[in-house]
Amino acid sequence: MQMAQYLGKAQRFSVTVRGGYDAVQESGQKIEFGENRKLTLSRPDNRLRIEGEHSDGAKLLTVFNGKEITLIDGRANVYATAPQAGSLDDTIIHFVRDLGVRLPLAAMLLSRLPAELEERLRSIDYVEKTSIHGAPAHHLAV
Known part of the structure; x- marks a missing residue:
């Protein structure tokens, strides 16, 4: 829990983050x-930047x-902007829950991460050092 705090x-x-997902x-x-994402978060000025690249080379930002969320798809050469007031936590939750955008490890970005872990985890086992x-x-097995 110390790392969550x-x-x-x-x-x-x-x-x-280097990740994989099934479609x-x-x-x-x-x-x-597969995909690579670089996430940069700054709480004092309420900012979040996510640079992504899919295994096929498609780049997303x-x-x-x-004040607003902007999504840019470099391959399709399109972007969308929507107003979004509130905290970073509010924005991350809106992004995932309301907009349905896949954001792996989104809970790690929340200021309330310790509480999120307590709500979500039922058991955890240590498997090995790797x-x-x-x-x-x-x-870890969660």
Whole structure:
């Protein structure tokens, strides 16, 4: 819980996420895709920037500047902007719940991360020490 408290109180941080996700095709087949995202968060000025690149090279950018959310799709050469008042927490929840945008690890960006973990976790087991892309990590079963 110490790391959750640290992240929840952090005024600024950035993280790079390498992830994978399944996309269900019309046939029912699941195909796994990969992506890289760099998330930069600044609580004092209520800002969030998410730079993403999918495994096919498509680049996406999401920016919250404290007043509005902007999404840019570089491949399609389109963007959308919508007003969004409120805190970063409000914006992240709106982004995921109301707009239906996939944002892996969204809860890690919330100032209320410790409370979120307490609500969501029923049990956790330590599996092993491991290495991910050369960096030491702990494998947990949640």
